[in-house]
Amino acid sequence: MKTPLILSLAFLSLASFAAAETTITLSGVHNCCKGCANGITKAAADIKDVTVTPEGDKVTITAKSKSNAKKAAEAILAAGYYGASDAESDAKESASAKPGKKLTAATVTGAHLCCNKCVTAVADAVKTVPGITGSNIVAKEKTFTVQGEFTEAELIAALNKAGFTGTVGN
Numbered sequence: 001m002k003t004p005l006i007l008s009l010a011f012l013s014l015a016s017f018a019a020a021e022t023t024i025t026l027s028g029v030h031n032c033c034k035g036c037a038n039g040i041t042k043a044a045a046d047i048k049d050v051t052v053t054p055e056g057d058k059v060t061i062t063a064k065s066k067s068n069a070k071k072a073a074e075a076i077l078a079a080g081y082y083g084a085s086d087a088e089s090d091a092k093e094s095a096s097a098k099p100g101k102k103l104t105a106a107t108v109t110g111a112h113l114c115c116n117k118c119v120t121a122v123a124d125a126v127k128t129v130p131g132i133t134g135s136n137i138v139a140k141e142k143t144f145t146v147q148g149e150f151t152e153a154e155l156i157a158a159l160n161k162a163g164f165t166g167t168v169g170n
Helices: 002-019 034-043 066-078 116-127 152-161
Strands: 022-027 050-055 058-063 102-109 132-136 143-151 167-169
Touching: 022 066, 034 050, 034 066, 050 066, 058 066, 102 152, 116 132, 116 152, 143 152, 152 167
Parallel strands: none
Antiparallel strands: 022 058, 050 058, 102 143, 102 167, 132 143
16 A cells, blocks of 8 residues: 555645746737747746746746746846736836936837837837937847937836836936
8 A cells, every 4th residue: 555655645746846836927028020039038048947938918937936937037028028927026117217307318228129020119119208309229239219308217118018128328
């Protein structure tokens, strides 16, 4: 009777291990082409025991630990993508946005711009920010500039709503 007991314990251990996986879903992520999907997946490729699956505007992160799932979400943000998370504080708007600070020009670094569809999506987002009068957004570039009179918080919020993130400097 020892064998069935050992098998039962082994099965319970495997079931506990499988239940320990963490899944985070990011929604509203910009993912218009294979370049975007590859960029999302590649962002978390170096994090151990993590699987990233981009499907449309949703990205599913599955990891063996909560900390690695969070690292993957942070890596996707750092790669220029943004999505609302179903897990508390795993994906967040930029903490650097200063709500009342008016800018007349800014350089945005880190937004994902792999193709003209990305450029159009970012340009459309930027156009929604009150006071922005111009921008210089080019495919495959790592930075772009915006001009006008606007707040950093409004710019970041517009990018986030379009599924992008970036760092604003002036």
